[in-house]
Amino acid sequence: MAASTAFVTVGASLAGAKAAQTLRDEGFDGPVVLLGEESERPYERPPLSKGYLLGKDERETVYVHPPNWYAEHDVELRLGATVTAIHPAEHQVTLADGSRLGYAKLLLTTGSAPRRLPVPGADLDGVHYLRRLADSDRIKQSFESASRIAVIGAGWIGLETAAAARTAGAEVTVLEMAELPLLRVLGREVAQIFADLHTDHGVDLRFGAQVAEITGAEGRANGVLLADGSRIDADAVIVGVGITPNTQLAAAAGLDVDNGIRVDAHLRTSHPDIYAAGDVANAFHPLLDKHIRVEHWANALNQPQIAAKGMLGQDVSYDRVPYFFTDQYDLGMEYTGYVEPGGYDQVVFRGRRDTREFIAFWLAEGWVVAGMNVNVWDVTDLIRSLVTSRHQIDPARLADPDVPLDELLDRPGSMA
Known part of the structure; x- marks a missing residue:
C-alpha cells in the first residue's frame, strides 16, 4: 500500500480549522482531512459563555469559517467522525466505524472535557456543563424558565x-x-475585585462551600446540598469545576503524556510525524523555559498555525505570551503573561480599582511576568512587551499613570 500524503487533523475545533487554513495559506496542495466527532462545523468557544450565551451574538457568528469554505479550499471536513485509535508505526488512525485512514502528518487538537462533579445527582436533568455549542443552547434556554440558578x-x-x-x-x-x-x-489582591464585582451585581457568593449532593425531584435538579447541611434551592445548576485534556488517544498510542500531550517548542510530540495544539498540548515555552498547558482561546487560535508550518517542514516555534480575556457585566479585561500560583512577589496597580479602570501587574524579582488591563484598552501590546523584555522595572514608575508604559520600555532599568 502506498504511503498516504494526507495531512490529517483529529479535532474539528477552532484549532483544527486554523491548522487547515494555515496549510492552504502556506501553499500545501495535498489532501487535508479534518475529523470531528461533533455534528457542528468548527466554532469558537468564548462566545458560548459570553456574547452568544447573553443573546448578543447570532449563532452564525460563532463559526470559524462559512459553510462553503471547506469545499472551496479542498479541505475534507468529516463531521460525526470519531477516531478510536492512532497507529503511529503504520501512520494510520482508526475510526468508530472500523475504517482506517492513512496520514503523512497528524495533528491532534482533541481539546478537553469538563470535569464531572463526583456527587449524587450530578447527572440530573437541569444540571449543565458548558463545553459545546449545544451546552450553551441548553443553558440559554434554562435562563428563560429558571428564576434561581446555582453555579x-x-x-x-x-x-x-x-x-x-x-x-x-x-x-x-x-x-x-x-x-x-x-x-x-x-492571587488574593485581584481575586477580591471579581468577588466585589459579582456581589455588587447581586450574586450570592458562598466560599468554603463543599457540595455534597445535587438534589432533585422526578429526575430534575431542584437544589444543591452542602456538606455543612445547608441547602440552596435552584431551578438549574451550572457546573464549572475545570477541564481535563483529552489525552486518551495519545496515551494509548504510546505518545508522551503529562498534564496533556507533551510537545516541544515546535509542537511536535514524541513521534516526529505527530503534532498537538490547543488545550490538549503541554508545550515547551522558550521564553518561560518550561512546559506549560494553556486552556485559553488564544492558544487554540495561534498554536495550530505554528504546528501546521512545522508539519510542512518549516523551522518555527511557538513563543507567544499567553493571553485571555473576559467580559462580565460592565467589566472587560485582557490578561497577558503567565504566573503560576505563588509565582510572584508583588502586584502593582496602575489606575483606579474603585471604578474598575486599572492595570494590574504581577512582578517576580522586579520583572513583569503578567499584566491585566481592566476597562483600559489598547495596551495589550505594551504589556506583552513588558513581559517579554525580562527587565527589572521600578514598581513606583509602573504604578504611576503619568509615566507612559512605552517609556518604561525605553528605560527598563530605572530603579528609583
Whole structure:
C-alpha cells in the first residue's frame, strides 16, 4: 500500500480549522482531512459563555469559517467522525466505524472535557456543563424558565455564566470551595475585585462551600446540598469545576503524556510525524523555559498555525505570551503573561480599582511576568512587551499613570 500524503487533523475545533487554513495559506496542495466527532462545523468557544450565551451574538457568528469554505479550499471536513485509535508505526488512525485512514502528518487538537462533579445527582436533568455549542443552547434556554440558578465553581466559566444568568434576571448563587473566586489564577489582591464585582451585581457568593449532593425531584435538579447541611434551592445548576485534556488517544498510542500531550517548542510530540495544539498540548515555552498547558482561546487560535508550518517542514516555534480575556457585566479585561500560583512577589496597580479602570501587574524579582488591563484598552501590546523584555522595572514608575508604559520600555532599568 502506498504511503498516504494526507495531512490529517483529529479535532474539528477552532484549532483544527486554523491548522487547515494555515496549510492552504502556506501553499500545501495535498489532501487535508479534518475529523470531528461533533455534528457542528468548527466554532469558537468564548462566545458560548459570553456574547452568544447573553443573546448578543447570532449563532452564525460563532463559526470559524462559512459553510462553503471547506469545499472551496479542498479541505475534507468529516463531521460525526470519531477516531478510536492512532497507529503511529503504520501512520494510520482508526475510526468508530472500523475504517482506517492513512496520514503523512497528524495533528491532534482533541481539546478537553469538563470535569464531572463526583456527587449524587450530578447527572440530573437541569444540571449543565458548558463545553459545546449545544451546552450553551441548553443553558440559554434554562435562563428563560429558571428564576434561581446555582453555579458550582468560581472559575472563568462559573463567573461568566453567573454574570449571564444575572443579566437574564435570575437569582444566582455561586458555590466555591476556595476563599475567593479565581484565587489560584489571580492571587488574593485581584481575586477580591471579581468577588466585589459579582456581589455588587447581586450574586450570592458562598466560599468554603463543599457540595455534597445535587438534589432533585422526578429526575430534575431542584437544589444543591452542602456538606455543612445547608441547602440552596435552584431551578438549574451550572457546573464549572475545570477541564481535563483529552489525552486518551495519545496515551494509548504510546505518545508522551503529562498534564496533556507533551510537545516541544515546535509542537511536535514524541513521534516526529505527530503534532498537538490547543488545550490538549503541554508545550515547551522558550521564553518561560518550561512546559506549560494553556486552556485559553488564544492558544487554540495561534498554536495550530505554528504546528501546521512545522508539519510542512518549516523551522518555527511557538513563543507567544499567553493571553485571555473576559467580559462580565460592565467589566472587560485582557490578561497577558503567565504566573503560576505563588509565582510572584508583588502586584502593582496602575489606575483606579474603585471604578474598575486599572492595570494590574504581577512582578517576580522586579520583572513583569503578567499584566491585566481592566476597562483600559489598547495596551495589550505594551504589556506583552513588558513581559517579554525580562527587565527589572521600578514598581513606583509602573504604578504611576503619568509615566507612559512605552517609556518604561525605553528605560527598563530605572530603579528609583
